[in-house]
Amino acid sequence: MAGAALRRLMAEYKQLTLNPPEGILAGPVDEENFFEWEALISGPESTCFDGGVFPAKLVFPPDYPLSPPKMKFSCDMFHPNVYPDGRVCISILHAPGDDPTGYESRSERWSPVQSVEKILLSVVSLLAEPNDESPACVDAAKMWRENKPEFERRAVRLVRYTLGLPPP
Amino acid sequence: MLRMWWARWSIWIVGCALATAVVIGNAFYQKKQFYPTVVYITKSKPSMVVMYGQALLFVVILGKLFRKLFFGQLRAAEFEHLVERSWYAVTETCLAFTVFRDDFSPKFLALFTLLLFLKSFHWLAEERVDYMERSPVITWVFHVRVLSLLSILLLMDVYFVNVAYQSTITKGASVQLVFGFEYAILTTIVLNTVAKYVFHVIDMQNDTPWENKAVFVLHTEVIIGLFKVILYVVFVMIMVRVYTLPLFALRPTYLALRAFKKAVNDVIMSRRAINNMNNLYPDVTQEELAATDNVCIICREEMTGGAKKLPCNHIFHVSCLRSWFQRQQTCPTCRLNVLRVPAQPTGGAAGIQGGNFNAFINQFPAFGGQGMFRGGQQQQQQQQQQQQQAAQPFGIWGGFPQQWIPQQQQQQAGAPQQQPMPPTRGGGAGEQNDLPQQPAAGGGDAQQRQQQGVDPTLGARGPQIPWNNAFAAMAPPPFAFRPTGESFGDFMTAGGPSTPFTFPPMPYIPLVPPPPPLLQTTGLSDDDLARMEGVTRENIEARLRCLRNVQILLDSAVVQMQQYSAIMSHLNLATSPPTQSSTSVPSPEGPGFSGTSSAFQSSSQTKSPAAPVVVSQAESSSSEKFKEASTTDATSSLPTTETSTSSSSSVPLSEQDELRKRRLQRFTTTTNQTQASGQIGGDE
Numbered sequence: 001m002a003g004a005a006l007r008r009l010m011a012e013y014k015q016l017t018l019n020p021p022e023g024i025l026a027g028p029v030d031e032e033n034f035f036e037w038e039a040l041i042s043g044p045e046s047t048c049f050d051g052g053v054f055p056a057k058l059v060f061p062p063d064y065p066l067s068p069p070k071m072k073f074s075c076d077m078f079h080p081n082v083y084p085d086g087r088v089c090i091s092i093l094h095a096p097g098d099d100p101t102g103y104e105s106r107s108e109r110w111s112p113v114q115s116v117e118k119i120l121l122s123v124v125s126l127l128a129e130p131n132d133e134s135p136a137c138v139d140a141a142k143m144w145r146e147n148k149p150e151f152e153r154r155a156v157r158l159v160r161y162t163l164g165l166p167p168p
Numbered sequence: 169m170l171r172m173w174w175a176r177w178s179i180w181i182v183g184c185a186l187a188t189a190v191v192i193g194n195a196f197y198q199k200k201q202f203y204p205t206v207v208y209i210t211k212s213k214p215s216m217v218v219m220y221g222q223a224l225l226f227v228v229i230l231g232k233l234f235r236k237l238f239f240g241q242l243r244a245a246e247f248e249h250l251v252e253r254s255w256y257a258v259t260e261t262c263l264a265f266t267v268f269r270d271d272f273s274p275k276f277l278a279l280f281t282l283l284l285f286l287k288s289f290h291w292l293a294e295e296r297v298d299y300m301e302r303s304p305v306i307t308w309v310f311h312v313r314v315l316s317l318l319s320i321l322l323l324m325d326v327y328f329v330n331v332a333y334q335s336t337i338t339k340g341a342s343v344q345l346v347f348g349f350e351y352a353i354l355t356t357i358v359l360n361t362v363a364k365y366v367f368h369v370i371d372m373q374n375d376t377p378w379e380n381k382a383v384f385v386l387h388t389e390v391i392i393g394l395f396k397v398i399l400y401v402v403f404v405m406i407m408v409r410v411y412t413l414p415l416f417a418l419r420p421t422y423l424a425l426r427a428f429k430k431a432v433n434d435v436i437m438s439r440r441a442i443n444n445m446n447n448l449y450p451d452v453t454q455e456e457l458a459a460t461d462n463v464c465i466i467c468r469e470e471m472t473g474g475a476k477k478l479p480c481n482h483i484f485h486v487s488c489l490r491s492w493f494q495r496q497q498t499c500p501t502c503r504l505n506v507l508r509v510p511a512q513p514t515g516g517a518a519g520i521q522g523g524n525f526n527a528f529i530n531q532f533p534a535f536g537g538q539g540m541f542r543g544g545q546q547q548q549q550q551q552q553q554q555q556q557q558a559a560q561p562f563g564i565w566g567g568f569p570q571q572w573i574p575q576q577q578q579q580q581a582g583a584p585q586q587q588p589m590p591p592t593r594g595g596g597a598g599e600q601n602d603l604p605q606q607p608a609a610g611g612g613d614a615q616q617r618q619q620q621g622v623d624p625t626l627g628a629r630g631p632q633i634p635w636n637n638a639f640a641a642m643a644p645p646p647f648a649f650r651p652t653g654e655s656f657g658d659f660m661t662a663g664g665p666s667t668p669f670t671f672p673p674m675p676y677i678p679l680v681p682p683p684p685p686l687l688q689t690t691g692l693s694d695d696d697l698a699r700m701e702g703v704t705r706e707n708i709e710a711r712l713r714c715l716r717n718v719q720i721l722l723d724s725a726v727v728q729m730q731q732y733s734a735i736m737s738h739l740n741l742a743t744s745p746p747t748q749s750s751t752s753v754p755s756p757e758g759p760g761f762s763g764t765s766s767a768f769q770s771s772s773q774t775k776s777p778a779a780p781v782v783v784s785q786a787e788s789s790s791s792e793k794f795k796e797a798s799t800t801d802a803t804s805s806l807p808t809t810e811t812s813t814s815s816s817s818s819v820p821l822s823e824q825d826e827l828r829k830r831r832l833q834r835f836t837t838t839t840n841q842t843q844a845s846g847q848i849g850g851d852e
Contacts, residue, residue, distance in 0.1 A: 003301030003371075004467055004488070010304070011468040033243070035302055062302060065466060066495055095495075112466040112492055112500045 005064040009034045012116050024120045026058070035060045038074075039120055043159060044128040048152040052159030056088070056123075058116065068093045068110035071119065075162050078154050080130040080141035089136035092122055180225060188222045191215045224281075231285050238317040239292055246295050253291055256419070257284055263416035267407075268343045276343060283350055286324060290357045293317050297361050300368045311369075318362055325355040341410045349403045353396060353420075360392040379474070379487040382494075383442075386435050393428035400424050434494055441493030444506060445486060449476040450694065452483050464488055466500060480504040 013034070016026055026039035037058040043049030055074045061067040071093060073086040081089045091108040135141030143151045157167050191209065199205045209215045235242065242250070261280050265272065296314060300306060332348025367385055371378045400421040407414040452475040462471045466488035474486045482501045484492075497506050 004491075006302050006304060007469065008467050015468075031304070033302075034304065062298065063491075066492055111498075111503065112488070115468075 006034055008065055021117055026116055044124050047128045048155035049127045052162045065112040068095055078140050078158055080132045080135045080137055080144050081126055083136045090122055090126055184222050184225045187218045191218045238313050250288055257287055260416035267411055271343045290354050294361050297365045322358045325351045352399055356392050356395050363388045382491055386438055389431040390435055393431045396424040397428045437494045441490050445476055449478055452477050
């Protein structure tokens with residue numbers, strides 16, 4: 001019998017393949033190693049990220065689901081809650097106990113009930129509604145708060161870039 | 169990628185080979201004979217550098233060969249860890265050189281290189297065995313590789329430890345001390361890896377997950393960690409005695425200590441979790457499993473047995489729960505803190521509850537006695553009414569939380585072992601039982617309701633009835649007071665149309681709500697409990713109603729606060745001429761109110777304690793004062809009450825007013841804190 005983490009990841013992979021949620025695609029990079037996934041997230045509709053397809057990498061710890069995975073966008077990203085190097089800062093990816101920003105309540109932290117699907121859906125909604133209270137990328141948060149048209153222009157440029165289109 | 173790698177390495181290999189060939193050829197060309205050539209090369213430093221480089225290259229190539237043989241292709245993570253740890257090892261080796269610079273020799277260098285290579289193979293073997301658990305397919309090649317590697321490593325470690333021991337015994341302390349110690353540490357690593365490998369193999373042999381595997385792994389880690397810590401401490405002590413403080417050993421010592429502490433902590437947490445699981449939470453029966461979708465949310469697999477139910481009714485695998493509880497003692501789904509759930513549903517906890525009740529009651533005479541109410545005779549009477557009041561809350565609230573608890577278990581520390589308790593049972597309930605028996609039982613009516621609310625639950629007549637009864641018992645208070653409020657309203661309309669009852673009942677209840685009595689489950693089966701919780705529309709509606717009633721109670725408390733502050737503002741003006749009070753007070757006063765501010769105070773004072781009596785026991789309360797007050801309400805004509813009360817309290821008025829003002833101020837601040845609704849923020 002393989003390890004609990006592996007079995008759970010396999011179950012989640014199966015679930016995601018059978019009933020893929022809209023706008024989300026995720027799976028292991030290769031079937032030999034279930035602890036590294038690649039995900040494609042489409043930007044939420046009627047937001048400035050609409051139409052974009054954003055690739056991301058998920059790295060699972062050996063004790064998943066007791067510990068949360070790490071998520072990192074592998075494309076350029078400009079968003080208040082994404083670090084400049086692509087790491088996603090969202091409360092459900094933080095284990096209770098570590099709170100990098102000091103703004104998160106216990107109830108929205110990681111728990112084994114969460115899943116890859118829930119994480120990705122949360123990230124989609126995070127794209128739609130940035131949380132500028134605890135910004136990971138201060139520049140983006142500042143622009144989002146003070147100069148939203150510019151932020152949206154930048155997001156649209158990003159979307160076109162991810163689609164391989166020339167900037168408008 | 170691979171080609172680039174080969175290109176780089178072939179440059180190295182060819183370059184080194186050429187340099188070596190040149191050096192040897194040159195030496196041989198000069199000396200013509202073998203022995204002089206060797207002497208020449210060893211004496212010439214540039215030649216030796218080239219030879220060292222060549223030797224290093226051989227070692228690297230040999231290492232790569234062995235790696236290919238035992239591990240195949242390294243995974244990215246493995247390679248990363250290897251590089252990271254190698255850097256530390258090299259740094260520490262350089263530090264060790266500083267201590268043993270006198271012993272520096274090619275042999276010494278060769279031994280350190282060998283040590284480094286063996287170390288890296290230990291790390292890789294460790295990673296590989298850990299990876300077993302995560303790999304979907306384990307081939308027999310893997311087993312052969314791991315087994316042969318582990319046995320070779322173990323043999324070499326033991327051999328080198330032995331060599332170092334003999335050397336130290338015969339020749340005294342030397343650099344061999346460090347080697348012996350390093351290899352001893354490596355031996356512990358190999359043993360730990362072997363143990364893990366055995367556990368993984370046993371786990372893989374079974375089709376069902378091996379539940380106790382984690383426990384075995386934890387205990388092995390503790391034992392190995394203990395060995396390591398002892399080894400490091402002994403080594404550091406010996407080094408300090410023989411040479412100097414071994415800086416290079418400090419970081420590993422610290423790491424070993426930390427790992428050991430963590431392992432011990434894990435074992436303790438694990439034991440506690442196992443203990444909790446075995447003692448506190450009931451096993452889930454097959455029927456219950458069949459009733460739910462029986463998928464464990466932690467591992468996403470079906471539960472066929474070995475499942476436990478938490479106090480919040482969430483069901484998980486025993487093994488999943490255990491590993492989660494090692495990290496956190498909360499329910500994964502609802503985050504109920506399982507350690508806060510009282511372990512023993514009866515006995516001590518109930519006694520504490522009773523104590524709280526006592527403290528709660530004692531507050532009431534205190535309020536009355538400290539000049540809250542004026543006039544000797546009046547005060548006595550008020551106190552009596554206070555006691556009724558004190559009794560009454562239990563009638564109303566007492567019936568309520570008992571039914572409320574099963575629902576509350578979702579959020580706070582209710583346990584399924586608890587069950588509604590009849591007023592005649594248990595420590596906490598005994599307290600309740602005494603209260604309604606007081607002679608002027610103001611809560612008699614409510615007590616009846618309470619009985620109705622409780623008994624059906626015990627009689628196992630089904631959950632719906634007690635729920636509804638409970639709401640019947642708790643819903644009335646706010647509405648029952650409305651008539652009082654309305655009759656009062658034309659007399660003094662503060663608060664506006666949205667707040668019809670100006671003097672809601674039980675002024676102190678929202679401040680100190682009686683703690684919900686503990687329940688006992690001895691009389692109820694699991695099914696009864698499940699039914700009591702209820703998932704039908706009726707039950708959910710009842711819960712919503714209950715919550716709405718709670719909200720109404722809270723709102724009434726807010727209105728009350730506004731009332732009190734209105735009085736307070738009057739009190740502030742009480743010393744000023746009466747004509748000002750009616751005009752300058754911000755809160756609008758009713759048209760019927762034409763008296764002085766002091767009259768207003770006295771009448772309102774009469775009103776507030778009398779109000780609860782109107783609700784539950786209008787007939788039985790036969791106090792003249794009360795009747796007087798109520799007639800005053802009805803007719804809105806003040807003079808009689810005004811004269812009687814104000815005359816009786818004319819002299820001590822200012823002092824008691826002061827006291828009361830202070831109390832009200834404190835009251836307002838505490839309520840502000842607790843309610844945090846901001847509705848009464850502007851009242852001060």
